[in-house]
Amino acid sequence: MEVIAWGTRGSLPVANPGMVQTGGNTTCYEVRSTCLPPGVHVVVDGGTGFLPFATEALRLKMTELHLFHTHYHHDHTQGVLIAPPIFMQQLGMHIYGTKDRSFGPKQVYERIMEPPFHPVSFGAIAQHICFHSIEIPPTRVILIHPIGGQHILEKERFLHLQTEKKQIPFGHGQAYPLDECLVILMHWTEHPERTITFRFEERSTGSVFVLLTDEEVRAGLPTSLIEFLTGASLLIQDVQYSQEEYERGGKAGFGHGTPEYAVRLARATGIERIGFTHHDPHSADDRVSALVTEGQALLKIGETLELFACKDYDRYEI
Ligand SMILES: [Zn+2]
Ligand SMILES: [Zn+2]
Incomplete structure (x- = not known):
């Protein structure tokens, strides 16, 4: 599995000579996997990093996109509105999200593309998009198989099939082994809006990637969150603020994390x-690296946790 960081900034896109290294x-994070059918691309969030993602995916002859x-929030949708995929009627496009205050992904795009906020109306372009509104994400599992394509299952049924070591029925009488699938699991984050953290399991290799963004520091760690994160080969986590900013800079309650929280989660999950x-849009490159140093300073002798700052266009092999 490979993860590509197309956009790593939070809240607002920035361009500043002091931020060139980070971007x-x-x-916007892309997940590449050998479990995906040829031409299929998977991406989490559509911030402004979605534009370079889409440019590269189209260069690679993308035929289907799962977003x-x-x-x-705008920093997670804005890039979709201006990049080519949403306008390409010949492209298979799936958009997944939860329902927040009666807004599923379809209603969200209808609203943010309404005149006078957007030059092209949603109705004129949306025919090629399949929207998946997932009411209670922890109760569903999304699977992608290199031949079978995409399938959504109830989590309970998925766990039953997994325990029984049965093949997963993808419809049309076709079933495929679970260990050939990319399995996508979901859990709530604490933003506190209804926000999802995604866990990608490449069953053919055992590689696991979790993106935990827009997650507020939690005083206690719920068992369900620990279980959800455990076994991740790579966790990419929201660390927008230092402990000082969080505790004394008025940033508590803004829905974001700190190095201390990342280290605490690592200790609880292994x-x-x-x-x-x-x-943070105010954080120049030195501030971003200082957060990594702050996290490393918390490690005890013998702890081998690797901490780093994600940067736009970086690739992580898992
Ligand atoms: Zn955000
Ligand atoms: Zn947010």
Whole structure:
């Protein structure tokens, strides 16, 4: 599995000579896997990093796109509105997200593309898009198989088939082994809006990637969150603020994380590799690296946790 960071900035896209190393595109992470059918691309969030993602995916002759939304704040949707895929009627496009205050992904795009906010109306372009509104994400599992394509299952049924070691029925009488699938699991984050964290399991290799963004520091760690994160080969986590900014700078309650929270989660889950993301629009490159140093300073002798700052266009092999 390979993860590509097309956008790592939080809240607002930025361009500044002091931020060149980190980059200024807002959230967009691509997941590449040998479990995907040829021409199929998977991406989480459509911040302004979605534009370079789409440019590269189209250069690679993308025929189908699966876009997973953690939530619908502008820094996670803005790139979709201006990049080519949404206008390409011949492209198979799936957009997934939860329902927040009666807004599923379809209603969100209808609203943010309404005149006078957007030059092209949603109705004129949306025919090629299949929207998946997932009411209670932890109760569903999304599977993608290199031949079978995409399938959504109830989690309970998925767990039953997994325990029984049965093949997964993809419809039309076709069933495929689970260990050939990319399995996508979902859990709530604490933003506190209805926000999803996605876990990608490449069953053919055992590689696991979790993106935990727009997650507020939690005082206690719920068992369900620990279970959801455990086993991740790579966790990319929202670390927008330092402990000082969070505790004394008025940033508590803004829905974002700190290095201390990342280290605490690593200790609770056994995760050994964490990339910091959702960099503050005010954070120049030195501030971003200082957050990594702050996290490393918390490690005890013998702890081998690898911490790093995600940067636009970086690629992580898992
Ligand atoms: Zn955000
Ligand atoms: Zn947000």
